[in-house]
Amino acid sequence: MPQLSQRAYSMPASPIRKLAPYADRAKEAGRKVYHLNIGQPDIPTPQTMLNYFRNLSLKVIAYSPSGGLWEYREKLTEYYRRFDIALSKEDILVTTGGSEAIIFAMMVTMNPGDEIIIPEPFYTNYNGFAVEAGVRVVPVTCRAEDGFRLPSIEKIREKITERTRAILICNPNNPTGYVYSWEELEQLRQLVADHDLFLIADEVYREFVYDDATFHSALHLKGIEERVVVVDSVSKRYSACGARVGCLVSRNRELLEAALKLGQARLSPPTLEQLAAMAAIDTPESYIQQAREEYRRRRDVVFQALQQVPGVVGLKPKGAFYTIVGLPVDDAEKFCIWMLESFHDQNETVMLAPASGFYATPGLGKREVRIAFVLNVQAMQRAMALLQKALREYPGRL
């Protein structure tokens, strides 16, 4: 049998889905598993979006233009204006989910062998896209004890080599929930200008900031308009992860033209979902407010529960719906597997994502997990009670 490619073997297994076989076996054994391991929200998709499908009058599900339907791109400019981001429709390229926007951004800004700096812990699939694009991820470590804010700009500058082409941030951050301050963005602005880099900002959690935090877009930065590329998606905003509609936003027309060629190769993003996402832009503002409020409540449930466990390290995140917490265990992956294999309470258990897969630096995150606030308050409460009990009973407890 012929050999597969080297990159096939280099693709990282998804740490979020890595423990899925254990969860499957737990379910086969009749156990209920609370899934806090994956960012699949349970918030209903807005009616504006669902109604588009229900009232479908198209006769043919045809290709859209490769860069997306122009009427949808026009409508998206209205959406961005709500965040004081002035765009024209030519600044937007519709993609098949935020995922495709990331791979397009990497492919058009970097050659194989080039380097991209990413603050860690980071959204684990950046690794997979980097393998596909043949680029090297250079991590800059952010620490729980610093609330996961960026290290000093000089620490980041030290990582820049002649192969560095871009810095990639996720803001609000998955998996830490950190929301970048304006000062941090300004520092990044200086850095990319000084070193002739691109700044790629994954802002798919833009709507989800809590308490006194304010979201600032990389598109607000002045003077580096040609360097900024924003990755966006309707997945979390409208709880429509399976719609696969995202976009790439940049005022750098040459970059978008290049990305369009990648888009032309794959022909078209999903057509009906673009029209549904277009309808979703008219969703009443109360929908987002309620979703935000709901995520905030869930976060509070998680933090109230974690505070009761001695040895847990973690801060209340200000954004997104994830958090990375340090647990008083020997090894977080072992603990997560143990919860699925050997632990249950009234036939129920919890699935978390071990955090080491979110770090590029070997050895980091070994005692950390990512918790996603994707279940309703009652389910979150039950899941956290299960976690508390599991932490008491786990043989590898520190």
Add this chain to the structure above:
Amino acid sequence: MPQLSQRAYSMPASPIRKLAPYADRAKEAGRKVYHLNIGQPDIPTPQTMLNYFRNLSLKVIAYSPSGGLWEYREKLTEYYRRFDIALSKEDILVTTGGSEAIIFAMMVTMNPGDEIIIPEPFYTNYNGFAVEAGVRVVPVTCRAEDGFRLPSIEKIREKITERTRAILICNPNNPTGYVYSWEELEQLRQLVADHDLFLIADEVYREFVYDDATFHSALHLKGIEERVVVVDSVSKRYSACGARVGCLVSRNRELLEAALKLGQARLSPPTLEQLAAMAAIDTPESYIQQAREEYRRRRDVVFQALQQVPGVVGLKPKGAFYTIVGLPVDDAEKFCIWMLESFHDQNETVMLAPASGFYATPGLGKREVRIAFVLNVQAMQRAMALLQKALREYPGRL
């Protein structure tokens, strides 16, 4: 402004969409343009599929498993059984359109710098995917005067080097309409076995064969099960190009596991469309029969018209809904542009795809165009009458 990547500049412009600005200007000038340049069928999507959306009862448009919904994969095995192809659901990985199946197939079988042999003229986006995957396309020329059948197997063998990893065929063929004989497939079987290669077969036009032609799948070949990778899509079968649902089929589990990792990075193919495509498998057989009959009639219209033009070279294709024809003109691209810019009859004109972009060998296809049979019989008749008139009036006529 920072430089884009080399691959961004290497991405070929789509020859199918290349003349779009000329068409746009013709339309702005009030002209009606018959689009025979793109494979966007006008056949209605079956009600089975549309009704899935109309009756939508899901509350959340959630991710599907990265390899696709298991119930859809199971249902697909039923579809393949109709072609005497026995598969289990684990042999199928659902992709975002056939496009993604092609890039996944290239990425998992080839390293950057490896070579893939493709009979030319070929579906032009193979070039774009090859640039993305960093692999080199090595063409084997098929000729109109041979009906676009494969050249002798020894001619193909000559192209094999130590970097060759795969042979890619499209069967029935876009853009030639050629349907591979069992003997040709057997020869390819021998070749891939002799030289330790993969055989990637793009079979998205499987349903569309005419007259006495019989479709044979690469999945029918015995003894090379681990080497065969089939690319499939619902786009043409159900006239649902904008649904973006395809699949990768292989009995090589290791290969599908590797492709699944690429799938995990991008999370999920569109969920609703998978469910709609699953419903589409129960579309009455008469739907496909009528579509096939309709395409056959259109093909006959095209060939009747072309036979009346002296100097036209082309055979009636037996499959798909395209044909490559040689025209008695100095330069096919110039002729296509001239039709959009300078020609009209009662304010109507035609858009064709110049064929040179379908060849990898420079200089080939310069007097050829691809015609897609994607308009109804009456529109095809009118379009062909316009083409006949344009050929009489074109100043560069040979």
